[in-house]
Amino acid sequence: MTRTHARVGPRAARARFRAGSGGPTAGLAPGHTQANLIAVPADWAYDMLLFCQRNPKACPVLDVTDAGEWTTHLAPGADLRTDLPRYRVWEHGELVDEPTDVSGHWRPDLVTFLIGCSFTFEAALAAAGVPIRHIEQGRNVPMYVTERRCRPAGRLHGRMVVSMRPVPQDRIATAIHETALYPACHGGPVHCGDPAALGIDDLARPDFGDAVTVGRDEIPVFWACGVTPQAAVMASRPPFALTHAPGQMFLTDARDEHYRVA
């Protein structure tokens, strides 16, 4: 599906997702910013916003709705309840459903956070000669829960999640520089090299997404990931939350360049 979808814009892609189509969004609507989604009851919104502020590498906030709203200025006409490929529904930290539409789960007190996603800078990485392995292999990006603790905020705590891309050794410097220019999309990597330094035992067994091949001349490079708030939900057990399914993001109308600082 990637090959077909890559040629459509974000609006058309959202329409397909609204009609029930799913799947990872890496490589879709290239040039347009993708976003993680997490919605929590208003009673938890301050804790979530503060958690994001205190962990800005993992949780750069692109937009926050008013309670009950399902629209965003990042994509006029979009419906945040239906326009993602797949969602996750959480009760007291437990995953209870994984639907393609959360209209039936919606509550009028939900505050929705859109958080920057590293898929946004993949076009810049590719242009700099970095292969995007998960797209090459038709897989979801591999994501891992690290042993790094986030700064807690109110009732929210948890560990940082990272995404991994193998980078050829002669492209490491470029990959770091290019991604650092997108601080609202996680910025530069948090670690290059030995996964054990992050407490990751086995690259072949990601916590979310799919494993990808790491070549002999490549080094695994880890970027903070917007699934981190989901890990905080799992650890902190708010009574209710909605999120995107990992790798199945919200496609905004914003251009990548909007979030490139220089």
Add this chain to the structure above:
Amino acid sequence: MTRTHARVGPRAARARFRAGSGGPTAGLAPGHTQANLIAVPADWAYDMLLFCQRNPKACPVLDVTDAGEWTTHLAPGADLRTDLPRYRVWEHGELVDEPTDVSGHWRPDLVTFLIGCSFTFEAALAAAGVPIRHIEQGRNVPMYVTERRCRPAGRLHGRMVVSMRPVPQDRIATAIHETALYPACHGGPVHCGDPAALGIDDLARPDFGDAVTVGRDEIPVFWACGVTPQAAVMASRPPFALTHAPGQMFLTDARDEHYRVA
């Protein structure tokens, strides 16, 4: 005092301010990040944090305390109630006091926000050949309330405040590039050239700080300013707020490079 203070580090400068010394902080403790301060009752903290998120050029948040706390991880040992050169005390949007110590005004429900300051990137600007006119002239940086409306958040609304630095025409590109690398300190400018485009009638009459000389070959360049939350306080009239006095910032122990993205 600038000449003497420039050679001391942030800890020693804070000790002087704690002892009652005042004055603008541009050029002090060079290499160390400076911050705006605003403290509001916990009941207003979500609105303020959301206002900052929705206006990230003007209000990049560096840290948020828990209610009643007067410490920050950006400067271990510092006391946010005493260690700024001068404060402003606001009641229902009216300025009621401008002391050098707010211990007597402190409330256990205050949540304090530290917000990035453009003084932070002045060392990088100077290194790139841009004269820092307000330091040259021994004045406070000129700041202006523009006609640009901020995105409102809950009960908070107001207009964007900017600081102005005259930049030689052949240094404009460098000035934009260098400052864009500090998004947590307002990043690149919001406008270069005609002040009227921002609704500023007369550069010689700033709303805060002092006017500075603009040379014949120089263009006025405007950066979003962390006094913007004060303008929101004036416009939105929360029952109580504490802020720094414009130009008289909190000196953190963080190094400027920490906030430079590339």
